[in-house]
Amino acid sequence: MTDFALWSRRSVIYMVVVSALAVAAYRLPGITGFSVPWSVVLVLGTTVSLVAGFKNSQVFTRSSEALQAFAQITASSRMWSNLCRDFNDVPTARQLIYRHLAWLTALRFALRRPMPWESMGRAANVEFRRRYRIQEYASSIADELRPLLAEQADDVLKSPHPAITLLEMQSVQVNTLFKDARIPPQVYVELTKLIRDFHDQQARCDRIKNNPYPRQYAIVSSMFVMIFCTLLPFGVVPVFADMGKLGGALGPIAIWLTIPFSTLLGWAYMSLDQVGESSANPFEGNANDVPISQICRDIEIELRTGLGEVDLPKPLPAVNDIAT
């Protein structure tokens, strides 16, 4: 809740400034009484709620889908590990499983690369970013791939899409094992199904990463919120000005209540809009991201345990309640 307040500080400042302008305009000699009728604000309020509601709902679907893709990757990784170990000699199994971990690593780095439309550059987020840590920004793909791939690492790193190259290498090796009759046909079919699934999930993540929530939808929503929040104090000011006419202690200060009151409402509506923004790009390195570093680390620990290793990496803890 504190995080939330901090994060939306900019909205508050905007609303205070506009509210002060509204009070000033209302009292300015010459245009005294300038205001916007509340009924207009009312229409806009309904529209803003609806437009933002639909937007948030669509954006929520995007980020749920990203989460689903990684849940599916987790399940398939376990199957992959089981089948590789049970039907291959130890070095082959190790190679297939390590290359799978390399694929996860390459995928993570690809998904966390910055895109022009992602919001991490915005001032509100930069500040907030200090509170947690994205592993992919603190490390490099080369450093992480080398221990997993040994001599093959350089070839992979040279390719424009390391994740795709790695899946292709898996295909080649599995096909060879089948051609050499080193795995039974049924197992070959299962492994091919899993590779197919990895391709599908990667295409799904890439689709979400490469195609932002349609810009025009996002703009229309923000536009309505901005119009609404800007007109809001001009609609509120005559109400409190009238209340001032009741006299009493409240009299002289009533009109100033416009400022806290408008700010509270404006901040709430702006938050409604920003809530959607914050999860529109579920791989941007945001606090609301799908925690792909964590998920991949968990898979790594499981798969290495399966290979009998004991010198395992540690799970990535949530920092300040933010899982990454």
Next chain:
Amino acid sequence: MTDFALWSRRSVIYMVVVSALAVAAYRLPGITGFSVPWSVVLVLGTTVSLVAGFKNSQVFTRSSEALQAFAQITASSRMWSNLCRDFNDVPTARQLIYRHLAWLTALRFALRRPMPWESMGRAANVEFRRRYRIQEYASSIADELRPLLAEQADDVLKSPHPAITLLEMQSVQVNTLFKDARIPPQVYVELTKLIRDFHDQQARCDRIKNNPYPRQYAIVSSMFVMIFCTLLPFGVVPVFADMGKLGGALGPIAIWLTIPFSTLLGWAYMSLDQVGESSANPFEGNANDVPISQICRDIEIELRTGLGEVDLPKPLPAVNDIAT
């Protein structure tokens, strides 16, 4: 309905207090007549309904999906049991089926473990919890796994994720049966499909368990409800104050009608918000949980009957109409 009223007692208290404050403020010398214009409350009312409506709808989808996962597990468990019994000798079948029950047990315990964001700690829920009983809190995973797994139990309990370890053991045994040509290839393919399905459903449940409904969405909804319910009595008070001016028996008491009236409305809107909260985490040990203990117990009875056992556990009845 009584349960519902009890559960939402806290909302009522909050509304009575705020309403009393609104009446007091309205009559307080110096700020006599202080109120919030109803038109503002109107805008907020529409927004609250929409935001809460979208939230409840998304949360409903979460809990439906959890239910679907367990329906799928039920269907696949029956197939598993049939295939294991028809293509294996009795001890092997028994081992595969008992291990499956162990997996269900481990899954249940994992899903019912407390998470920081789950609402069971909240005062309203603690009180309500006395009315039913979650089997996983009354028993321990060790006690339940030992009779199912015999000497393998300790290894499983040592593992950080017993459910995953158990599925892996199933894989290993099924793969071995196939390599030893003790099951036909078609049956091997079917069993592998079922293990794949168990992995998928587990990943689905884990996804729901490990990733709460996005915090920022929940906060925005609650925030709007709180703002709305807090302003509501200040909007209602002038209406009843005016009614008092009609005189008659109603005159002196009219303004006090603000309190029951605002409380009724505020309670209804707060309930609307809490309804979503109550099913956001379908595995938290809540009265609205997916009844996983009951579902798993039913599967256990079926599978043991299939093995010809007669000393069966009893189905878990709903306690106070609450299935767990």
Next chain:
Amino acid sequence: MTDFALWSRRSVIYMVVVSALAVAAYRLPGITGFSVPWSVVLVLGTTVSLVAGFKNSQVFTRSSEALQAFAQITASSRMWSNLCRDFNDVPTARQLIYRHLAWLTALRFALRRPMPWESMGRAANVEFRRRYRIQEYASSIADELRPLLAEQADDVLKSPHPAITLLEMQSVQVNTLFKDARIPPQVYVELTKLIRDFHDQQARCDRIKNNPYPRQYAIVSSMFVMIFCTLLPFGVVPVFADMGKLGGALGPIAIWLTIPFSTLLGWAYMSLDQVGESSANPFEGNANDVPISQICRDIEIELRTGLGEVDLPKPLPAVNDIAT
């Protein structure tokens, strides 16, 4: 439309009584002029529409899903019948197909058993029930299974879940046919896929049957409708009272227009809420049920025709336009 009116008679009576109370209260000496401001009713109206809209939409999804499950069962039953007949001798095919019909019968009876939360006991429905006929209430599962299963009927009827027992018997026989090499492996795989599908569809129907639409969601919706409809006449009464002041022939009777007018609106909103209720449980023996008796009868006719039988049961006609 007449049915609809009849069915919602109770709403009308409630609204007439509340409206009369509202008129009485408005004119009662001492509290003359008592009313509820329309603006409050306005906020509630929006909320009621939204909450009921979301509820109806979710409930619609439930009943669509039930319908989908039975469409899928129809398609799979046809495949089952074709494969059984083409790859088996006549007695075996007949046995597999008759047992399939027995499964459909057992499923129907299980889905039509009463559940505590189903609404068939409600007065409005009991009366309406006289207009159509649910086959499962007029017959018994024992009478229907005996001709289909011959000597196996008693074993099946003894089991707590006849439908599951029957699917298990299908599995056992298909597995035996495969082990005895009486069906080719490809056909075994297809038949296993179909059994898997029957298990899945049954689990889907059971999920809908055993897990009502979340009680708390339904209560919140009904609560808002009740609050809205109860306040509605109190909001309407001052409007018509004012109209009475215009004098003329309308003068003395204007206030009484509150009653028909409020009743019309209240009835419409209550119908909106009840529409959802009426299809929340698609297997409860309601007029809006998924017509499972009819669907299963159609499958029976088709499958028996396929076996070359000529003494076929008749299709179940819709009674008073209600398919069951």
Next chain:
Amino acid sequence: MTDFALWSRRSVIYMVVVSALAVAAYRLPGITGFSVPWSVVLVLGTTVSLVAGFKNSQVFTRSSEALQAFAQITASSRMWSNLCRDFNDVPTARQLIYRHLAWLTALRFALRRPMPWESMGRAANVEFRRRYRIQEYASSIADELRPLLAEQADDVLKSPHPAITLLEMQSVQVNTLFKDARIPPQVYVELTKLIRDFHDQQARCDRIKNNPYPRQYAIVSSMFVMIFCTLLPFGVVPVFADMGKLGGALGPIAIWLTIPFSTLLGWAYMSLDQVGESSANPFEGNANDVPISQICRDIEIELRTGLGEVDLPKPLPAVNDIAT
């Protein structure tokens, strides 16, 4: 747009009549000033929009699903044609493909048969129907099946469900080809998958055809629209009556503006309701139908070209922009 206006002429007439009544009532001596408060109309307006919005959205889903089924049938028909031609001698391939075209024909005729709840009988639609042509009404299933099925046509036409009988015949032939080892097992599996898919898509289309959009949902929506549109002019009349008091040229005629104004609004809202109706039954022979005649004709042309035929039927063009 002209079509649309024509089609909704009845709404316009209704609105003109009700508006005239509202003006008359307002001016009628004795009940002068009779009107309905706009605030009531406002509540209803929100409800109408929501209820109609949800209805249209659900109905849209129905008709999208019908379209999906036919897209799937198109894709599967192409696969069917390829596999039949590549693994069979020419006469067998021809027979399997012609029977497939016969199935499409039988399916079309079954889907276009009239159902009691379909709206084609309504006056507005009958008139509109003259503007396009449904092939299934101009021809007969017997005439279309005979050239495709030769001597088998009579048997098929005798069956109560020709489409199902045809799919069954495909199954029998494919199973025989497999039993006679005339197609490899892998191809048998693919063909069985395709037959399974045709069964599934047919069950999906039948589900949409046989189960209308729930009557009670449709009635509630229309009921709200009717109440709203009937009250609307009574709410509008005092507004224009007041405007008349401003005098000027507008004075005497202002009240008559009620009629065009109410009619415009009422027509718009009635159209909103009718838009849903018009696509609720996507196979009823409506201008908004899924164009199944056209889709099936396109498949026929493709499949016959594949058989090397040159005397092909012509594609069905859209008539007056209406594809059928």
Next chain:
Amino acid sequence: MTDFALWSRRSVIYMVVVSALAVAAYRLPGITGFSVPWSVVLVLGTTVSLVAGFKNSQVFTRSSEALQAFAQITASSRMWSNLCRDFNDVPTARQLIYRHLAWLTALRFALRRPMPWESMGRAANVEFRRRYRIQEYASSIADELRPLLAEQADDVLKSPHPAITLLEMQSVQVNTLFKDARIPPQVYVELTKLIRDFHDQQARCDRIKNNPYPRQYAIVSSMFVMIFCTLLPFGVVPVFADMGKLGGALGPIAIWLTIPFSTLLGWAYMSLDQVGESSANPFEGNANDVPISQICRDIEIELRTGLGEVDLPKPLPAVNDIAT
């Protein structure tokens, strides 16, 4: 944002004209004071938001589905390429992969062909089109297919649906490879699955291309927006006229504020409607299209790299931030 403003210039002009008319009508001798009550505008505002909200949401689903189809095509293309290369000699692999690229090309050209209902012809779009470049309009299918298909190009180009013909050629070749035992049965099954998937995705894209978002839905939405925006200034004008009565510097000009104010609101609501239009046809050559040229180019680069080629085409960059 600038793009957005430019694109919606027409809305602004319309609103300025209508607003000026509203001011003129209000002051015109004879009909002085002519206006539309704001409460009517309010009802329409809610309806417009809802109707446009539902429309935008459905249209968004359409364009998401188009994107999903191409993501799926990407994943399947990679699998296709891997399997073709690993189980065939180089010339066969090359032929299968080049023909796949030809299919993508033919599909692109088919999806980008103009349809009567697509909005590219509209004035607002024509102007905007100068800012980016659709590859399919700058090139011809013949030119692009020839290098990929060599001597087969002419046959393909003669066919009415080159994409379907190409998929059929793939089927024929894969079936022949299987009949000649040049690929193992398991690989044949996988390749057939991929061809099936290409057929399915093509049918999905064709469904979206050939069946516009239902015209009547789109018309109703635009109709409400037009009615709302036309009435809006007539509702706003009395508000500012009243403000003018406050005197001061604002006095004489207050009424003219109607124009900028109405224009701002009307433009926002028209944009809300147009936002949906702009993505209703995701293959029309619009700036909001699914970037199929780019996606297909990326696949081409990957697949050619896989064949060991080094003379690769360049990725298609986004022009003015518009990916095509």
